[in-house]
Amino acid sequence: MLKKILIANRGEIAVRIIRACRELNIATVAIYSEIDKDALHAQMADEAVCVGGPLSKDSYLNMTNILSACVLTGCEGIHPGFGFLSENPKFAKMCEECNIKFIGPDYQTIELMGDKARAREIMKKATVPVVPGYEGNINSYDHALEIAREIGYPLMIKAAAGGGGKGIRVVKSQGEFKQNYEAAKLESQACFGEDRLYIEIYIESPRHIEFQILGDDYGNIIHLGERECSLQRNNQKVLEEAPSSFLDEKLREEMGVVAIKAAKAVNYKNAGTIEFLVDNQGKFYFMEMNTRIQVEHPVTEMVTNIDIVKEQLKIASNLKLEFKQEDIQIKGHAIECRINAEDPKNNFRPCPGVIKELYVPSGPGVRVDSAIYCGYEIPPYYDSMIGKLITYGDDRENAIIKMKRALDEFAIGGVITNIDFQYEILEHNDFINGNYNTSFIEEKLVNKNA
Structure with missing residues (x-):
């Protein structure tokens, strides 16, 4: 060790x-x-x-x-x-x-999977379904425009070296193409140090579902089930669940098999996730692999009782995984709300400042991952997320009830947070019924309140 x-x-x-x-x-x-x-x-x-x-x-x-x-x-x-x-x-x-x-994984794997265009090629060779799109290098704006005409609209322009929702633009018509193409290049250069792009078809209002992967140095690779990550704003996740209420057992098993196939295609080691887009017919496509621990890893820990960070450390210490796929059991339901110092009523403007009062919720089935304390000054230089509130219940309904109770208790004075906004999501009938996709927040909450 x-x-x-x-x-x-x-x-x-x-x-x-x-x-x-x-x-x-x-x-x-x-x-x-x-x-x-x-x-x-x-x-x-x-x-x-x-x-x-x-x-x-x-x-x-x-x-x-x-x-x-x-x-x-x-x-x-x-x-x-x-x-x-x-x-x-x-x-x-x-x-x-x-x-x-x-x-984490070796640098060769990070390099391969960090280049989203190359990752697509690898997955296609491994017979992992990918979102249809252009497979080669885009040489110029005129070349990109020609590709767009062949693919058809709507489409997505993506940074080849992208991740975290950066360098992505949805283009609904040719009239919008140039502006979005140039914006994607600029954002890609700013975020990743290069401006290569690729283009793929746009799957309207999909589910974003990811599978947690663990792989050791001895060729053993397993998954710990899926996380529902469709509640997003500007391609940034806001609330996550495990398991997904959208998947039935047949689709869950099929996606899990494909997730492991994807990880084996690059001999994956340590913790990572295979990200899928799933349409309303249950057809799924590989989107990308994240070669790191995820913000939302706690919901998987809650439903599997496996400490993913400890597993990372054990794998890095050259230890074998202690369990096989058949040992993994998903029990109950977990939800994570990202608590951000931001103002949802002011276009989610970051709100750094001094925390003057703080009460953190607790009790059965409640977990808080945070680094804030009373008197702490949130600096303006970093991401606005200041904590994660996670609840666990025997079923989804119970997890939602616990989350609402915990959000009610969570008191942070001195800065504006998104706690009330998270509560608004939980109160929405479509969320309660599991009837949502990646467009939900923009269409049902943000635009509604604008």
Whole structure:
């Protein structure tokens, strides 16, 4: 087992990793930016090292400083969490070259799956269904326009190196194409350092369903069931569930088999997810693979009773998976609400500031993953998510009841949050009946309240 690791992240995921390490008797080193010197993860870790200024590029994306901190503190491995450097193949390769264990898949897999166009090609060869689209390189705007005419509208323009909902544009007609093409290129360059794009057909109002994968160094790959991730705004997830109320057992089993096939196609190791789009007829398509722990991993932990972060650490320590696919049982239902410091009534504007009052819900079936505390100042430099509220019940109805109770109890003073907005989702009849897709929030809540 690894003895000491550095956590190359901040916020609730860094706290989450520290907790798992403590239970496995692994020492931890936190990194922090100058603005994060009082952050909870920096206080909780066994050691903490400042790696740069407030801007991400100077600290949490500063590969040289992070690796130097790892070497100077005698760490054997680095856990990247999600975001920041978690899907950066260059960083994973640098770790390998420095004889530091990157707690995730190898850099070759990250590189392959990070290039969405190449990932499509690999999945097609593995007979994994993909969304129909153009398979080659797009050489120019005129070339892209020609492809669009052949595919037909509506269509999606996507960043080849994309992820996290960035670099994606839906184009409904030729008149909208140029503006969206240029916007996607600019966003791709800004987010990923390159502007290659690909084009595929647009599946209207699909479900976004992902399967949690675990793979070890011995060729064993299993899935831990699915998560329903269709409640999104601007391609960013807002609320997730496990299992999905849309899938029947036949479709669930079929998608699980395909998810493992996809993971085996790249000899996947550690934790990851296979992301699918599912149309209203139950036809599903591979969308992408996320080569990291997901924000929404707690709902899977609740229904499987498997600690995914601990499994990541065990796999990175060269241990075999302790269970086979037939050992995995999904029991009950779990829901996660992302708690953000943002103003839903003002176009979800981020709302940094000092937390002046705080009451965190608890009780049976309630879990809170967060790094906030009374007096903590939410900085303006990072993502607006300040916590995750997770509830578990014997069935979906019970999980919803618990979530509404917990949201009622959750009190955060001093900053505006989306707690009331999350409650509004839970109160909507279409959500209660499981009748929603990726368009739900925009069509039923945001536009309605505009």
